[in-house]
Amino acid sequence: MSYEAIIGLEVHAQVQSRSKMYCACPVVEDTGDLQPNTYVCPVCLALPGSLPVVNRRAVELGVQAALALHCTVAPESVFARKSYFYPDLPKGYQISQYDLPLATDGYLEVQTGAGANRIRITRVHLEEDTGKLIHQQDGAWVDYNRAGVPLLEIVSAPDLRTVEEVRAYAMMLRADLVALGVNSGDMEKGALRFEANVSVRPVGAAALGTRTEIKNLNSFRALARAVEAEVQRQIATLESGRSIEQQTLGWDEARGATFVMRGKEHAHDYRYFPEPDIPPVQVSAAWIETLRAALPELPAARVQRFITTYGLRVAEAQLLSGESSVAAYFEAVMAAADGTVAAQDIANWITGEFFRLFKEHHLSMEQCRVTPLQLVRLQQLRQMRALSSTAAKAVLVEMFQTGEVPEVASERLGVLQLSDGVALQNWAERVIAANPTQVAQYLSGKSAVLGWLVGQIMATSQGRANPQQAREALLTALERWRSTS
Ligand code: ZN
Ligand code: MN
Numbered sequence: 436m437s438y439e440a441i442i443g444l445e446v447h448a449q450v451q452s453r454s455k456m457y458c459a460c461p462v463v464e465d466t467g468d469l470q471p472n473t474y475v476c477p478v479c480l481a482l483p484g485s486l487p488v489v490n491r492r493a494v495e496l497g498v499q500a501a502l503a504l505h506c507t508v509a510p511e512s513v514f515a516r517k518s519y520f521y522p523d524l525p526k527g528y529q530i531s532q533y534d535l536p537l538a539t540d541g542y543l544e545v546q547t548g549a550g551a552n553r554i555r556i557t558r559v560h561l562e563e564d565t566g567k568l569i570h571q572q573d574g575a576w577v578d579y580n581r582a583g584v585p586l587l588e589i590v591s592a593p594d595l596r597t598v599e600e601v602r603a604y605a606m607m608l609r610a611d612l613v614a615l616g617v618n619s620g621d622m623e624k625g626a627l628r629f630e631a632n633v634s635v636r637p638v639g640a641a642a643l644g645t646r647t648e649i650k651n652l653n654s655f656r657a658l659a660r661a662v663e664a665e666v667q668r669q670i671a672t673l674e675s676g677r678s679i680e681q682q683t684l685g686w687d688e689a690r691g692a693t694f695v696m697r698g699k700e701h702a703h704d705y706r707y708f709p710e711p712d713i714p715p716v717q718v719s720a721a722w723i724e725t726l727r728a729a730l731p732e733l734p735a736a737r738v739q740r741f742i743t744t745y746g747l748r749v750a751e752a753q754l755l756s757g758e759s760s761v762a763a764y765f766e767a768v769m770a771a772a773d774g775t776v777a778a779q780d781i782a783n784w785i786t787g788e789f790f791r792l793f794k795e796h797h798l799s800m801e802q803c804r805v806t807p808l809q810l811v812r813l814q815q816l817r818q819m820r821a822l823s824s825t826a827a828k829a830v831l832v833e834m835f836q837t838g839e840v841p842e843v844a845s846e847r848l849g850v851l852q853l854s855d856g857v858a859l860q861n862w863a864e865r866v867i868a869a870n871p872t873q874v875a876q877y878l879s880g881k882s883a884v885l886g887w888l889v890g891q892i893m894a895t896s897q898g899r900a901n902p903q904q905a906r907e908a909l910l911t912a913l914e915r916w917r918s919t920s
Pocket of ligand 1: 458460477480583
């Protein structure tokens with residue numbers, strides 16, 4: 436029997452506001468050396484008598500994300516208490532949203548090899564992050580610096596069918612949130628976290644199978660691997676005649692398998708009720724329109740524009756559109772080039788060598804020392820065949836490290852290829868004079884020797900001759916040699 440997977444994703448995205456969701460404590464990036472419990476106040480520590488106040492900026496960013504996801508923004512939404520006792524939540528409940536969320540009924544268009552698919556988004560709501568528990572031998576410690584940091588929760592309908600689609604959805608959502616300035620996209624620091632609901636059913640069946648929920652997936656890789664493993668586990672379970680139990684699962688990255696965190700009998704009863712300390716949040720139509728007008732161009736629209744304006748392939752257009760800084764750099768290069776270089780060549784530079792160097796040196800486009808004009812000049816040198824492709828890459832590495840212009844870097848590396856006719860002619864004649872046997876072989880019809888002779892010019896010139904022009908100079912010199920000997 437063949438099965439299909441039914442997958443929905445819940446995403447928690449830290450909202451990039453300067454202060455926390457319900458208090459004035461700053462949101463500080465945790466670089467690892469932050470002192471625990473320094474960015475806290477009576478509100479986020481839930482001291483008696485303290486009162487939460489909704490962060491206006493977080494609402495604005497939430498509305499913008501919702502609009503970008505084609506959602507309907509509720510004119511009035513309500514915060515609610517989601518009760519559960521766990522020490523990372525000092526209040527004993529999380530202030531979230533329940534039956535009247537910020538926005539509902541949107542979608543995200545995802546592209547995979549199988550084509551485009553519209554994934555419905557059920558709801559977008561605001562809530563607060565928890566603190567962090569640190570388990571050590573001498574006990575468990577809690578750090579509330581993160582408690583109360585604004586989170587945007589984005590819940591999709593169970594419209595995803597394949598791991599490829601899950602990955603495409605997650606990446607597209609991240610790209611949109613980063614472009615909007617809603618989220619840093621820094622998954623290593625936990626700024627974006629995924630949970631997947633997974634069930635399987637025989638192809639053609641109408642009823643949904645029992646679903647499981649996989650928690651705490653903090654990278655695209657973990658997300659894709661966990662969903663794949665869970666789909667396979669469920670199929671194997673059904674095939675062996677057993678049934679799927681409704682469970683909450685964790686993902687063990689090392690073992691490459693899901694594990695049970697809790698079963699249905701331990702399901703939380705959150706006892707939601709409206710937060711009595713926060714009045715309903717009203718978002719007027721005028722406010723929505725102001726926020727809509729301020730939306731930046733989103734990656735999906737940019738991909739389309741890059742394809743139509745620059746004639747790029749889909750894959751490159753997507754790579755260049757993922758981050759606004761990269762897209763802006765690409766466009767600055769194209770503007771600086773003013774038609775002298777091909778968009779595809781620039782796309783290759785950025786998605787190839789630039790991305791490789793960024794990764795190797797842990798740099799981002801913002802820190803890149805190669806200006807758009809310098810990249811244009813590098814590509815022009817390449818087009819003039821003054822640089823071989825290997826040499827051009829070496830020159831770029833120099834430019835990266837020193838900020839030098841390409842001419843200076845290539846001169847210093849001694850890799851500029853000479854297209855100077857006189858020099859090439861001299862080298863050709865020297866090679867002919869030094870290799871009479873091979874020259875005679877060539878002249879007697881053994882044309883394969885030509886490549887070897889070109890190689891001698893390259894060696895004599897220490898790689899500085901342009902191979903194409905060296906070959907032409909050699910042919911001319913050989914013809915002259917034939918007619919005079
Ligand atoms: Zn606080
Ligand atoms: Mn949540």
